[in-house]
Amino acid sequence: MATRRKTAADRPPDRLTAAFRVVGKALRKVDATAKVVGATKFADDVALPRMLYAKLLRSPHPHARILGIDPSRAAALAGVKAVLTGKDLPIPFGILPVSQDEHALAPDKVRFVGDPVAAVAAVSEETASAALDLIHVTYEPLRPVTDATDAVTHPEPRIHDYGDGGNLHKLIDLEFGDVAEGFAAADLVREDLLFFEGSTHLPMEQHAAVADWSPDGKLTLWSSTQTPHYVHRALAKVLELSPAKIRVIATPNGGGFGGKSDPFSHEIVVAKLAMLTGRPVKITLTREEVFYCHRGRHPALMWVKTGVKRDGAITAMHFKSLLDGGGYGSYGVASTYYTGALQTVTYHVPRYKFQGARAFTNKPPCGPKRGHGTPQPRFALEVHLDKIAEQLGMDPAELRLKHLVPPNSLTANWLRIGSMGLGPCIRKVVAGSGWKEKFRKLPHGKGIGLACSSYITGAGLAIYWNPMPHSGVQLKCDRGGGVTVFCGSTEIGQGSDSILAVIVAEVLGVDPFDIAIVTGDTDLTPVDLGSYSSRVTLMTGNAAIQAAERARDIIARHAARKLELPAERLAFAERRVFDVENPARGLSFADAVQLAEAAEGTVGTVGSYTPPASPGRYRGAGVGPSPAYSYSACVAEVDVDPATGIVRVPRIFIAHDVGRSINAATVMGQIEGSVYMGLGEALMEEMAYRGNRNVVHKIPSLLEYKSPTTLEMCDVVTYVVEDPDPNGPFGAKECGQGPLLPVPPAVANAVYDAVGVRIDVVPITPEKVFKALRRKAKGEEPRFGPTAFPDIPWPDPTRVPPPWEGGDGKAVPLTPGASPGLDGARIPGHAPGVRDR
Amino acid sequence: MPPLDAKAKIALELNGEPVEVAFAPHKTLLEVLREDLGLTGTKHGCELGECGTCAVLVDARPVLSCLVLGLACAGRRVKTVEGMAEGGRLHPLQDAFAELGAAQCGYCTPAFLLAAGALLAENRRPTRDQIKQALAGNLCRCTGYIKIYEAVELAAARMRGEKAQPARETLYGYP
Amino acid sequence: MLRLPSFTYLQPSTLAEAWRMKADAGPDGAFVAGGTDLYPNMKRRQQEPKVVISLMGIPELAGCEMRDAGCVVGPCITLSELSILPSFRRSYPAVAHAAELVSTPLLRNMGTLGGNLCLDTRCNYYDQTYEWRKAIDFCMKKDGKICWVAPSSPRCWAVSSSDVAPVMVAIGAEFRLVGPKGERVMPAGRLYANDGINYLTKHPDEILAEVRLPAPDGWDAVYHKLRRRGSFDFPVLGVAAWIDWDGADIADARIVLGGVASWPQEVAEGGTTLKGTDLSDEAIARAADAAYRPAKPLDNTDFDLSWRKQMTRVYVKTALEELRERRRSTRKPS
CATH class of the missing domain: 1.10.150.120 ([2Fe-2S]-binding domain)
Known part of the structure; x- marks a missing residue:
């Protein structure tokens, strides 16, 4: 890379290099004590006087018209206080503005077994349940669509009357440079087909909500939601109330993983029931109903074609995905874009084409699960690269290391890369696992596999278009030296409350436990968009830094006057404000606050954060940009029993570039938890339906949906790599989702290393390994995986020249025959990328 | 079938203290703890014995409170998470x-x-x-x-x- | 929250009291021990007794007594207690092992031996909530007319999913049943019928009062369990193998499979083919083959059914190999 003269802009800000007192330590979380004594109030722990209990009647049909509903017998049951049907809540909603396709209760049509149709509020849950049996619904069944391929071949009857035709919800075709030219310049072109089965979040806490309606027209909703702001908006819309009259309190979530990120039927229903009855109403979903709320991982069929040079340099990549979306839109449009967005941020891809499709099917809708739309393509890509490395006779770790995306660069699809620590991550897991001594050298049945990944640290755009910040923090300093931080973020177990405390403590020099945290309450806290897309540490963290620095400036101004020093010479630490050059000279933090308050009134500040604008300006460029990308590398060890096909994973080595640890203990927990969830998806978790039996969920229970127990969980050797990103608070990037991504492909690659069969499907179940081993024994292709990708009526592509082909981030008009590409000799297969402008 | 509101009453030792509690007789220990005794520290994830989230100690043994009838706990020693810390100090x-x-x-x-x-x-x-x-x-x-x-x-x-x-x-x- | 329906709970302290309560309740009455099988089923409305009679307060149904002629176990002993009793573990390791493979430590602290032996047959069309079953128009085991596993079949194919039952059948245990009209003692296998609905030959009024195990002399047994996870999961295949040794040779043998039929499925040919052999590789392969052929898993449990059938051969083989290994290690010259 060409060297340039260092300028001031190149110098990292102090926050990236300073020595820290609190940041980076392994600290107890601020809510840890409440959690270990059982004092944390989750949504179902909220109980109010005179509270009623609600239950939802759900559709027993996967696809049917509702011809009539007669709730009169239910309404007449003793103890029943109100019954609702679709006509009571006619306004549609949905998390994305482009997919306002849900109703709290289906008004005219049901789209999956479990779709809510009616609701009851009664004096007890037992009475409410009994009342459901008395509601008579007349249905006219329609042909159900059982999966994505079925949706492609059966455009009629349509599940929704919108979308990109028939039962295809969304079609995407993006082209960044001429891939045909790139393939022509390759020494090897390889195609692979893979399938990633759907899975679900399975939080241990079942969703619950409590609504209270006050006679002064004010609605309060407590809910286990990751996105109180979006619930607030949905309630206002559907209930036709002023948002000023609605308060949404996100209770600490008993696990989220993306499954509590949509506004849900049950939240709206209890609110409406509280308004009708004038009494508090609670609903707690059963475990089975949690499976119907779902919004989990989309099943994805994927086709990938990559051209490479002999040294593994990618010349072009073409990726196709077909997602089984279920009955509603949810986040699905974004999920579909995500299956094509991040292929470019790990290894340099000079030319890239993505075609993505999402189908409506008559199953619970899919949405965002940890890694949102990216674990599927990451699985495909990393297995594909493993096969390419073998064909090239290269070590797969070396192949990856040779072609890393450079830091501070733009990708073909106009994503701006900041810090990029994948190289150190790969080197850590390769060294730690003894990769070089083991790869292709272990005895039959034992294997080792490697995969890498990257994930966004928050999305560059909000879910609905608006020019406002993504996160806001208010901060108040108390005369006694305490500090209260208010933020709309939601604690889902990831430790977001503690991040606020640590960051503010670092800036103001107080103890994190001197700080009171108020979060997730739309009456009390400034908007934060929610706990999704790994955005909270970066966005609330930056907002908190701004608020805390503003408070520090106010306090410093008055402390400086008292101490007769320039404010720049003051440091904040150990609950003191003091002269950096003579630490003995100073004030207590509380005294300094009092001086400031005496002079200026209450010491209160705000901070907010808006992500930088993305350089991509084409339609579809909204998904993929992020202030910073985290990186992970993983090596999995497996034992495969050739007699049964049973795969065990004794140990996983994971290295994760978190930019900067804010709380080291939390980072470790997020990485280990991500490995756990990735392992579950790799080996056993799947959302299975009986397509031939009314498309019922085959196993909506904690017994039959297989979540790994202590006996399946592997040992984890974790390496935390810190490559600070200028956009992150103190350089921090995400760690709660990214480390999941490389686990399934690493396991798949290790299975191949162990027994020589390719399982191009997750979960990698014993049946699949067994079948592939039998094929191998018979001399057939030693593989288990999909064999065809259906024909999809793709739209005309959006053509966007990559940065190194002179583009400006916008699509170019379609001119038949014209190629925006360069001539073959100049295909930038080895280009180091383009420095960000 | 007895009406739902006909409550049964039992005495038990809860977190080291004698307690009397009245509840609908079909209720499980989980429901009695959370709803009739106000001890919401005991959680639930399936109510079918498939996740372990509701575990409490009955006579010092960890059991699934979602599958223990409240009535079966008469005279027994029950311990929940609320009883672990002693004298304001964490266990x-x-x-x-x-x-x-x-x-x-x-x-x-x-x-x-x-x-x-x-x-x-x-x-x-x-x-x-x-x-x-x-x-x-x-x-x-x-x-x-x-x-x-x-x-x-x-x-x-x-x-x-x-x-x-x-x-x-x-x-x-x-x- | 999934809740129990309303019912009357009775806690008799004698068998006579229990029978009287059951007689009063009639078909609406059900006995319960640990409750880990019945209560989930009641919450899902698979079983709807109006009167539930607990057997846990009846002293004669508890305990475990080692006698010269064997061991007598009370059915209300919990699976945890049974599996950790040192004398029992020593004498009946296969039974203790099967007991400790049931579900989870938490559940084994509640679930009883008798409960596991009388475990309701399982099927993933049946072990579902009322609302779910309604979506498939129910099945013949509860509220419906058809067996969804085999829609043309006149019978229910729910699966025997007990871990302990195959071992009891294999080792030749006997069950003592007592009822208001008297008592009877039967070989363990006779308690079971290969029908998903009427899977027990026990009369509803009868109570399993004793489990009698043969004295541990000269025979050995093992139990191998196949399931997805190391805990929680019911067996999708259980292999109980019993061998009566006559010196280095096999005097008698039994192989009993769990999880492949509505009862513990004895593979008679598997046993006979082993007789007179010294458990050579060939004999093991023949027995494994004999077990493979009649095993008839259907699509109503975890895992693919053809793989489960394939695994019969593998698991019978490893079970027999373990028995051979144990024989060799105990007969090593000192």
């Missing part, structure tokens, strides 16, 4: 869970604490495998269990009187 297990981040969302935590407590009452020095076996009936979706094992080991060491501290790689990863 060593609670302390270690908090210290290591073994409670992430915290929802499965009460059950893990009680199951681990029962293990340590019988085995002061459990191996990692024994911990895994003892906790094999408790699902956690957040932690991958690792911080939980490490917290149990740390607490066990401290309960044996050792001045144990967490390993560096537990808190910061491997170098």
Whole structure:
């Protein structure tokens, strides 16, 4: 890379290099004590006087018209206080503005077994349940669509009357440079087909909500939601109330993983029931109903074609995905874009084409699960690269290391890369696992596999278009030296409350436990968009830094006057404000606050954060940009029993570039938890339906949906790599989702290393390994995986020249025959990328 | 069928204190604890015995409170997470869970604490495998269990009187 | 929250009292021990007794007594207690092992031996909530007319999912049943019928009062369990193998499979083919083959059914190999 003269802009800000007192330590979380004594109030722990209990009647049909509903017998049951049907809540909603396709209760049509149709509020849950049996619904069944391929071949009857035709919800075709030219310049072109089965979040806490309606027209909703702001908006819309009259309190979530990120039927229903009855109403979903709320991982069929040079340099990549979306839109449009967005941020891809499709099917809708739309393509890509490395006779770790995306660069699809620590991550897991001594050298049945990944640290755009910040923090300093931080973020177990405390403590020099945290309450806290897309540490963290620095400036101004020093010479630490050059000279933090308050009134500040604008300006460029990308590398060890096909994973080595640890203990927990969830998806978790039996969920229970127990969980050797990103608070990037991504492909690659069969499907179940081993024994292709990708009526592509082909981030008009590409000799297969402008 | 509002009344020992409670007779111990005794520290994830989230101790043994009838607890000793800390001081297990981040969302935590407590009452020095076996009936979706094992080991060491501290790689990863 | 329906709970302290309560309740009455099978089924409305009679307070149904002629176990002993009793573990390791493979430590602290032996047959069309079953128009085991596993079949194909039952059948245990009209003692296998609905030959009024195990002399047994996870999961295949040794040779043998039929499926040919052999590789392969052929898993449990059938051969083989290994290690010259 060409060297340039260092300028001031190149110098990292102090926050990236300073020595820290609190940041980076392994600290107890601020809510840890409440959690270990059982004092944390989750949504179902909220109980109010005179509270009623609600239950939802759900559709027993996967696809049917509702011809009539007669709730009169239910309404007449003793103890029943109100019954609702679709006509009571006619306004549609949905998390994305482009997919306002849900109703709290289906008004005219049901789209999956479990779709809510009616609701009851009664004096007890037992009475409410009994009342459901008395509601008579007349249905006219329609042909159900059982999966994505079925949706492609059966455009009629349509599940929704919108979308990109028939039962295809969304079609995407993006082209960044001429891939045909790139393939022509390759020494090897390889195609692979893979399938990633759907899975679900399975939080241990079942969703619950409590609504209270006050006679002064004010609605309060407590809910286990990751996105109180979006619930607030949905309630206002559907209930036709002023948002000023609605308060949404996100209770600490008993696990989220993306499954509590949509506004849900049950939240709206209890609110409406509280308004009708004038009494508090609670609903707690059963475990089975949690499976119907779902919004989990989309099943994805994927086709990938990559051209490479002999040294593994990618010349072009073409990726196709077909997602089984279920009955509603949810986040699905974004999920579909995500299956094509991040292929470019790990290894340099000079030319890239993505075609993505999402189908409506008559199953619970899919949405965002940890890694949102990216674990599927990451699985495909990393297995594909493993096969390419073998064909090239290269070590797969070396192949990856040779072609890393450079830091501070733009990708073909106009994503701006900041810090990029994948190289150190790969080197850590390769060294730690003894990769070089083991790869292709272990005895039959034992294997080792490697995969890498990257994930966004928050999305560059909000879910609905608006020019406002993504996160806001208010901060108040108390005369006694305490500090209260208010933020709309939601604690889902990831430790977001503690991040606020640590960051503010670092800036103001107080103890994190001197700080009171108020979060997730739309009456009390400034908007934060929610706990999704790994955005909270970066966005609330930056907002908190701004608020805390503003408070520090106010306090410093008055402390400086008292101490007769320039404010720049003051440091904040150990609950003191003091002269950096003579630490003995100073004030207590509380005294300094009092001086400031005496002079200026209450010491209160705000901070907010808006992500930088993305350089991509084409339609579809909204998904993929992020202030910073985290990186992970993983090596999995497996034992495969050739007699049964049973795969065990004794140990996983994971290295994760978190930019900067804010709380080291939390980072470790997020990485280990991500490995756990990735392992579950790799080996056993799947959302299975009986397509031939009314498309019922085959196993909506904690017994039959297989979540790994202590006996399946592997040992984890974790390496935390810190490559600070200028956009992150103190350089921090995400760690709660990214480390999941490389686990399934690493396991798949290790299975191949162990027994020589390719399982191009997750979960990698014993049946699949067994079948592939039998094929191998018979001399057939030693593989288990999909064999065809259906024909999809793709739209005309959006053509966007990559940065190194002179583009400006916008699509170019379609001119038949014209190629925006360069001539073959100049295909930038080895280009180091383009420095960000 | 008795009407729902006809309550039964039992006496039991709850967290070391005698308690009388009246409840609808079909209620499970889980429901009685949460709804009739106001002890919401005991959680639930399936109500079918398939996740372990509702575990409490009955006569010092960890059981699934979702499958124990309240009526079957007359005269028994019941312990919930609320009874673990004594005199305002955390139990060593609670302390270690908090210290290591073994409670992430915290929802499965009460059950893990009680199951681990029962293990340590019988085995002061459990191996990692024994911990895994003892906790094999408790699902956690957040932690991958690792911080939980490490917290149990740390607490066990401290309960044996050792001045144990967490390993560096537990808190910061491997170098 | 999934809740129990309303019912009357009775806690008799004698068998006579229990029978009287059952007689009063009639078909609406059900006995319960640990409750880990019945209560989930009641919550899902698979079983709807109006009167539930607990057997846990009846002293003669508890305990475990080692006698010269064997061991007598009370059915209300919990699976945990049974599996950790040192004398029992020593004498009946296969039974203790099967007991400790049931579900989870938490459940084993509640679930009883008798409960596991009388475990309701399982099927993933049946072990579902009322609302779910309604979506498939129910099945013949509860509220419906058809067996969804085999829609043309006149019978129910729910699966025997007990871990302990195959071992009891294999080792030749006997069950003592007592009822208001008297008592009877039967070989373990006779308690079971290969029908998903009427899977027990026990009269509803009868109570399993004793489990009698043969004295541990000269025979050995093992139990191998196949399931997805190391805990929680019911067996999708259980292999109980019993061998009566005559010196280095096999005097008698039995192989009993769990999880493949509505009862513990004895593979008679598997046993006979082993007789007179010294458990050579060939004999093991023949027995494994004999077990493979009649095993008839259907699509109503976890895992693919053809793989489960394939695994019969593998698991019978490893079970027999373990028995051979144990024989060799105990007969090593000192």
